[in-house]
Amino acid sequence: MESTSIFSERVQKIQPSATLAVDARARELKARGVDLISFGAGEPDFDTPDNIKQAAIEAIHQGFTKYADVSGTQDLKEAILAKFQRDYGISYQPQEIIVSCGAKHSLYNIFQVLLDKGDEVLLPAPYWSSYADMILLTGARVKVIRTKAKEGFRLHGDGLKKAIGTRTKMLILNSPSNPTGACLPKEDLQEIGKIVQEKGIWVVTDDIYEKLIYDRFEWRSIASVAPEIRDHCLVVNGVSKAYAMTGWRIGFTAGPAEVIGQMSKLQSQSTSNPNSIAMKAAVEALNGPQESVEKMRQEFEKRRNFVVDRLSAIPHIQCFRPQGAFYVFPDVSKWYGREYQGKKIENSSSFAEFLIDAVQVAVVPGVAFGEDHSIRLSYAASMENIQKGLTRLHDALLALR
Ligand SMILES: Cc1ncc(COP(=O)(O)O)c(C=O)c1O
Structure with a gap:
C-alpha cells in the first residue's frame, strides 16, 4: 500500500533520539517543580574551562x-x-x-x-x-x-x-x-x-x-x-x-x-x-592547558567506583565495571515480571517508567541501545544526586512485589 504521509519515507524510518527524549522529559518535570533525579545526561556536568571560554570571547x-x-x-x-x-x-x-x-x-x-x-x-x-x-x-x-x-x-x-x-x-x-x-x-x-x-x-x-x-x-x-x-x-x-x-x-x-x-x-x-x-x-x-581534563576524569572515576559498587549491592542487579566514558549499563532484567501499581514491569521501557513514577528517577531504557535487559545510567551528575538517586532506586525495587 502506498504511504499517505506527507513526509519522506526516509524520515519516517527513524526514531527521535531516546536519550534526548529522556533529557527533555527530565527538564520538563523539573520545570514543573518535581524533585527529579536524572541519570539521563549524555554530557559532562562540568562547566567549559575558563581558558576555552576566554578564547571564544576574544574571537568575538x-x-x-x-x-x-x-x-x-x-x-x-x-x-x-x-x-x-x-x-x-x-x-x-x-x-x-x-x-x-x-x-x-x-x-x-x-x-x-x-x-x-x-x-x-x-x-x-x-x-x-x-x-x-x-x-x-x-x-x-x-x-x-x-x-x-x-x-x-x-x-x-x-x-x-x-x-x-x-x-x-x-x-x-x-x-x-x-x-x-x-x-x-x-x-x-x-x-x-x-x-x-x-x-x-x-x-x-x-x-x-x-x-x-x-x-x-x-x-x-x-x-x-x-x-x-x-x-x-x-x-x-x-x-x-x-x-x-x-x-x-x-x-x-x-x-x-x-x-x-x-x-x-x-x-x-x-x-x-x-x-x-x-x-x-x-x-x-x-x-591549551590540559589539567582540567584530568581533573574531570578523576572525578568521573570516583563516581564510577561509587555507582558500580552501589548498584552491585542491590539484589538481582548485575553491573559491568566499565573502563571509560560516564555511563553504566546494568542488567536489571531479573526484576522483570514484578508489578508496580497493578502494572507489570516487562522490559527496559516499563522499568524506566516505573522508576520515574515511583521515585522520580530518570534513566534511559536499554532498548534504545539494542539491549532490552539493561538500563543506562549516566554518572555525569553531582555525587550528592547520584547517592540520592541510587538510594531511591534501591528503595523502589525493595518495595516491589
Ligand atoms: C558515542 C557518541 N558519539 C558521538 C556523540 C556526539 O558527540 P557531539 O556532541 O560532538 O556531536 C555522542 C554524544 O552523546 C556519543 O555518545
Whole structure:
C-alpha cells in the first residue's frame, strides 16, 4: 500500500533520539517543580574551562564572526593534526581532516558519503542509538552483532567474521562505548584490523570518549594499532566530552583525503562551516592547558567506583565495571515480571517508567541501545544526586512485589 504521509519515507524510518527524549522529559518535570533525579545526561556536568571560554570571547571581540573555511579553519586543523600526532602517533595531512558541527555531524556526513541502499553496516550492540538511525537515513541496513557484559562487551574475531556478508561495507567501533563504557583492548583491535583489511571493509571508529579512561586502562584507537587499515578507516573525535563543550558543536574526522573531500562537498551544501567562534575555542581546548581534563576524569572515576559498587549491592542487579566514558549499563532484567501499581514491569521501557513514577528517577531504557535487559545510567551528575538517586532506586525495587 502506498504511504499517505506527507513526509519522506526516509524520515519516517527513524526514531527521535531516546536519550534526548529522556533529557527533555527530565527538564520538563523539573520545570514543573518535581524533585527529579536524572541519570539521563549524555554530557559532562562540568562547566567549559575558563581558558576555552576566554578564547571564544576574544574571537568575538576580534570580529571572527563571519563565514569561515567550510571544512574548518587552518589553525583548528593544525591543532587537530598535532592532537593526532600526540595522542595517536599518526601524522595526517590537512586534506585528511574535516571539522564538522559536532561528532554526530561528522558521523552523519560519513554515512551520507559512503553508504547507499543495499549496503550493510555492522554495528556491535549495545550501541549508541544514533548510529542506527543515521545509517537508516542513507537507505543502508544495520546488522547487529551482539556482545556480552560477562565478556566485557568485547567484539570477537569469530563473531565479526561470521557477520560479514557480501553487502557488508562498514563496521562501527565505539570505545569507550556509549552506553556500556567498555573499552576494546589493543589485541582485539589488532585482530579486528586484520579481518577488516582482508575483507576490504570500512571502519568508522568513534573515539569521542577517549579522554575518559579509568583504572589506567591502556586505551588505543584501532587507527593506531592497525595502521594497515588507514586507507579504509575514518576516525571521529571532538571536543564535546573531553572539554565539557557539548553545546559548542565541534567534532572532527580524520581519514582518506578523497572521503574527506566528499564530506566537505556535502558540508558546503548543507551547514557550511562549523561555528567560527566555537572553532577558535576548540583550538584553545586542544592546544591549551590540559589539567582540567584530568581533573574531570578523576572525578568521573570516583563516581564510577561509587555507582558500580552501589548498584552491585542491590539484589538481582548485575553491573559491568566499565573502563571509560560516564555511563553504566546494568542488567536489571531479573526484576522483570514484578508489578508496580497493578502494572507489570516487562522490559527496559516499563522499568524506566516505573522508576520515574515511583521515585522520580530518570534513566534511559536499554532498548534504545539494542539491549532490552539493561538500563543506562549516566554518572555525569553531582555525587550528592547520584547517592540520592541510587538510594531511591534501591528503595523502589525493595518495595516491589
Ligand atoms: C558515542 C557518541 N558519539 C558521538 C556523540 C556526539 O558527540 P557531539 O556532541 O560532538 O556531536 C555522542 C554524544 O552523546 C556519543 O555518545
